[in-house]
Amino acid sequence: MDFEFSREHQALRRLIREFAEEEVRPATRQADRSSQPSLEVLQKAGEIGLMGVPFPREYGGLGAGETGYCILMEELGRVDTSVASIIGAHIGIGAMAIYLGGSPSLREKYLPDLCSGKKIAAFALTEEQAGSDAASIKLRATKEGDSYILDGSKMWITNGPLASTMSVLAVTDPALGARGGATAFVVETRNGTGRPTEGFSPGKFEHKMGLHGSPTSAISFDNVRVPAANVLGQVGLGFVVFMQTLDIGRVSLGAATLGGAQASLQQILEWAALREQFGKPLAQAQSIQFMVADMAAEIEALRSLVYRTAWLVDNQKPFIKEAGMCKLLGSEIASRCVDRAVQVLGALGYSRDVHIERGFRDARIAEIFEGTNEIQRILIAEQLFREVGVKIRP
Numbered sequence: 001m002d003f004e005f006s007r008e009h010q011a012l013r014r015l016i017r018e019f020a021e022e023e024v025r026p027a028t029r030q031a032d033r034s035s036q037p038s039l040e041v042l043q044k045a046g047e048i049g050l051m052g053v054p055f056p057r058e059y060g061g062l063g064a065g066e067t068g069y070c071i072l073m074e075e076l077g078r079v080d081t082s083v084a085s086i087i088g089a090h091i092g093i094g095a096m097a098i099y100l101g102g103s104p105s106l107r108e109k110y111l112p113d114l115c116s117g118k119k120i121a122a123f124a125l126t127e128e129q130a131g132s133d134a135a136s137i138k139l140r141a142t143k144e145g146d147s148y149i150l151d152g153s154k155m156w157i158t159n160g161p162l163a164s165t166m167s168v169l170a171v172t173d174p175a176l177g178a179r180g181g182a183t184a185f186v187v188e189t190r191n192g193t194g195r196p197t198e199g200f201s202p203g204k205f206e207h208k209m210g211l212h213g214s215p216t217s218a219i220s221f222d223n224v225r226v227p228a229a230n231v232l233g234q235v236g237l238g239f240v241v242f243m244q245t246l247d248i249g250r251v252s253l254g255a256a257t258l259g260g261a262q263a264s265l266q267q268i269l270e271w272a273a274l275r276e277q278f279g280k281p282l283a284q285a286q287s288i289q290f291m292v293a294d295m296a297a298e299i300e301a302l303r304s305l306v307y308r309t310a311w312l313v314d315n316q317k318p319f320i321k322e323a324g325m326c327k328l329l330g331s332e333i334a335s336r337c338v339d340r341a342v343q344v345l346g347a348l349g350y351s352r353d354v355h356i357e358r359g360f361r362d363a364r365i366a367e368i369f370e371g372t373n374e375i376q377r378i379l380i381a382e383q384l385f386r387e388v389g390v391k392i393r394p
């Protein structure tokens with residue numbers, strides 16, 4: 001058993017931390033206040049290779065695997081959840097679906113521009129009537145010659161207003177339902193000049209509780225023509241590609257929440273050492289000491305889970321149950337930690353002048369997106385029962 005990161009992963013962490021502190025942090029407040037992401041930050045991330053961290057070098061990635069990608073998400077989650085969300089949707093689900101389901105020629109065609117950050121990716125699954133019940137999607141893809149015609153809409157798509165390359169799940173055979181009659185496509189949604197392609201519109205911009213720096217929108221397809229060569233995986237088996245992509249995405253979401261939880265603990269330690277009440281620093285109050293000890297223990301347990309699961313992914317071992325645990329535990333630990341940080345900072349924790357107020361609004365989403373925590377519990381239980389030979393879902 002080796003608990004050391006490789007020299008390459010240690011160097012990658014140093015590179016990302018420097019980027020997060022010098023480029024991401026200064027742009028964070030403006031992005032939150034204006035609800036506009038910093039395009040310069042994304043461009044810079046692309047220039048130093050961060051938009052393709054896990055993918056092989058032959059596709060323009062850094063070849064750092066899931067472990068490297070979790071390091072990226074942890075370091076970004078420590079500084080700005082919105083940037084982690086944009087880059088997470090781009091790499092971890094948008095481009096990942098192309099990597100997992102794409103033929104060699106689709107990978108060669110799309111991944112280099114995504115890894116360099118020249119183009120941004122999105123992952124389009126959710127619809128008005130298909131949230132947790134993703135199998136009830138309705139967006140239709142109809143075969144016409146060498147193309148499919150996409151008609152319908154998706155909701156709550158991270159990077160919807162930014163992306164020009166989208167992984168989209170659509171129904172190709174309604175009689176078979178989504179599990180056997182849905183197909184995944186890679187769709188070019190903007191042309192070379194950045195205009196939406198014919199029939200595509202990045203619809204209503206969502207005004208959210210948090211993650212203001214990460215744009216989310218509905219998107220719609222009005223007879224959008226997609227080459228049949230752009231199918232990811234097999235026709236009719238797109239649901240599998242999408243679910244496998246989400247499984248991997250949950251590991252890195254756990255890493256992002258690990259970074260957020262760590263930042264909350266750091267904030268408490270610094271503030272409790274400085275702030276004096278009743279003639280002594282808050283750090284001398286036993287209730288605060290118990291609090292930081294509990295937080296540190298939870299964070300350490302999460303760190304072990306996240307990086308062990310990343311190791312399972314990198315070594316092609318089963319990881320679905322652990323991935324659900326990364327997302328479930330990570331999101332709840334991060335929410336608890338940031339809630340405590342607000343409490344220890346008192347009135348200051350409630351002020352928009354400090355980082356922790358944004359962190360509090362941003363943290364909540366991790367319990368909801370990429371499969372709610374209730375759905376994670378169901379998936380984990382399903383795996384546990386399967387291990388003892390019991391099937392709990394048809």
Ligand SMILES: Cc1cc2nc3c(=O)[nH]c(=O)nc-3n(C[C@H](O)[C@H](O)[C@H](O)COP(=O)(O)OP(=O)(O)OC[C@H]3O[C@@H](n4cnc5c(N)ncnc54)[C@H](O)[C@@H]3O)c2cc1C
Binds near residue numbers: 089132133157158369
């Ligand atoms: C900021 C943001 C970004 C997002 N980005 C993307 C994206 O990039 N791509 C994309 O495709 N989607 C995205 N989503 C959508 C997200 O994945 C869904 O919101 C999520 O899967 C939950 O679906 P829902 O909101 O329809 O809730 P619902 O499915 O309506 O669930 C409502 C509540 O009921 C619970 N529930 C549902 N079914 C059960 C059950 N069987 N047992 C117990 N409890 C249950 C849920 O856990 C939840 O608490 C995003 C959402 C947000 C808010």
